[in-house]
Amino acid sequence: MSVPALHFRVAEQGKVFALAGRHDEALRHYREALRLAALQGGSDVCQRHYAWCVLESLERSGAHEAVISFCLRVEAHYQQQPPTSELALQDLAAHHERHGLALAKLGRLAEARTRLESAVALAGAGRLPLSERVLGWTRAGLHVDARRITLEQDRHAYWVVRPDTVRPDVAVALPPVASPLG
Incomplete structure (x- = not known):
């Protein structure tokens, strides 16, 4: 069994965060997945799916x-x-x-x-x-x-991101965002 592309794995982590209600982290992961998919030649279908995930997290967070x-x-x-x-x-x-x-x-x-x-x-x-x-x-x-x-x-x-559609077993988290020195 082959390992899914990095953009897919990052997006899956975004979905894990979305299911936990952490839409700020979900959005960060989806946006990186979109960037990686563009760099790695991800299909239009992949990119459209990730954009749809962004919309869902925006909607679920009230934006x-x-x-x-x-x-x-x-x-x-x-x-x-x-x-x-x-x-x-x-x-x-x-x-x-x-x-x-x-x-x-x-x-x-x-x-x-x-x-x-x-x-x-x-x-x-x-x-x-x-x-x-x-x-x-x-x-x-x-x-x-x-x-x-x-x-x-x-x-x-209605939602694309549901527990039955997420693969946490392949998810890859991005490094944490450095917080500004206070």
């Missing part, structure tokens, strides 16, 4: 504006280069979903609804059940808040 900003950049990319494959179309739909959920968690429900409707339209009916659920709540005038959305995200296996 919803950063999630929205990232999603806007992805959406702008697809405006310039429209999706030409089913994978790219689903990627765009997933970013619209994440963007909409971040907006909803911030209480910006009208904007969230627009993004989630777009996500469902792009993905096709039944492919984004979480978006459809939250849209149903907004259409019915039900209360929607960050806690309720997070519970639904857990229920729908």
Whole structure:
């Protein structure tokens, strides 16, 4: 059995930190994994996965504006280069979903609804059940808040980083960051 590439192993450690709720360390590891993947010729799929892990840690740590900003950049990319494959179309739909959920968690429900409707339209009916659920709540005038959305995200296996998807046996930690002298 071959040893996975270093970028994969560093990203796995990031996932270990994310599962422990240490998103600052998770983000540091994901960003290094992205850098290493670019240097080591990691596939676009790897790099996209690591970027998705970054988004999850940002979202889980409450940095919803950063999630929205990232999603806007992805959406702008697809405006310039429209999706030409089913994978790219689903990627765009997933970013619209994440963007909409971040907006909803911030209480910006009208904007969230627009993004989630777009996500469902792009993905096709039944492919984004979480978006459809939250849209149903907004259409019915039900209360929607960050806690309720997070519970639904857990229920729908929305997260990529879950205990069943992480390989701590191959994880490699980065050296600790030196603290400034005080």
